[in-house]
Amino acid sequence: MVRTKIKYSDGNDYSSLKINSHLHPEYDECVCCGSNELTITGQADICHDCGYVYT
Numbered sequence: 001m002v003r004t005k006i007k008y009s010d011g012n013d014y015s016s017l018k019i020n021s022h023l024h025p026e027y028d029e030c031v032c033c034g035s036n037e038l039t040i041t042g043q044a045d046i047c048h049d050c051g052y053v054y055t
Contacts (some may be wrong), residue, residue, distance in 0.1 A: 010053040014039060014046045 008014055021027055021038035026047060029036050035049035044055050 006048070006051045008046065008051045008053050010044075012053070014048070014053070017041075017046065017048075019048060 005015065013041040016055050017039040019037050020040055021036055024038075024040045027038060030038060030045075030047035030050060030052060031054060032047060033050040034051035035047055039046040039048065044053050046053050
């Protein structure tokens with residue numbers, strides 16, 4: 001799957017990260033846009049649809 005280039009809210013590029021929200025049911029959707037295309041890390045949660053990065 002090739003994603004279009006989006007701008008992430010903290011200015012970093014997370015486009016190479018794999019979506020793993022299916023492994024974290026407690027994080028089922030983005031708090032900003034409701035998408036389930038998220039990468040959950042120990043430092044931040046990253047939405048690949050709207051680009052919002054939150055901790």
